[in-house]
Amino acid sequence: TQLLEQSPQFLSIQEGENLTVYCNSSSVFSSLQWYRQEPGEGPVLLVTVVTGGEVKKLKRLTFQFGDARKDSSLHITAAQTGDTGLYLCAGGRDAGGTSYGKLTFGQGTILTVHP
């Protein structure tokens, strides 16, 4: 069973601060997605990383895929209250190819940004 460990589980910060969320696994994933979920809604895809060492930027959000494709991080610069939400990482298809299609999700990080 593949597991994705996300940390921290809860994060409460002030507006303007920086933060990093981590997603770690002992398994290799061929791709890793980051989603954001608002209460009562479905996850919304933020980014997909597929290459070891890849870094993608989306405005104030920076996503990195580890060299070994086992871990990823999400860094938010100068957080805003609108960043508040549940952030989920999800891994796609392990290297053995036996779990194609389905995504394995981390437990999520609940981010609260205070004004």
Place this chain on the structure above:
Amino acid sequence: NAGVMQNPRHLVRRRGQEARLRCSPMKGHSHVYWYRQLPEEGLKFMVYLQKENIIDESGMPKERFSAEFPKEGPSILRIQQVVRGDSAAYFCASSPGIYNEQFFGPGTRLTVL
């Protein structure tokens, strides 16, 4: 371009009743995935379907749960004889291909009384 649609958004059932959850994938997407999000837990994969075929049902409970994706119409997740432990948010996702990104619907919140 409409996103993934799910209905109903909220469903209340009494123990022993049947629940039917519907999912219409995005236009051009022929791959559908169902996930369940239990309170205090993350999203868990249930089943992966293509038109008229179940590809992977490794996450489906062995009893009472079934899924289909007919040639015409939405994908259906069916839960027979619901129990309180089935109360959860059920999400459907779709993709154009097996290794493509998955886009999620708004979910169906099932409450079993």
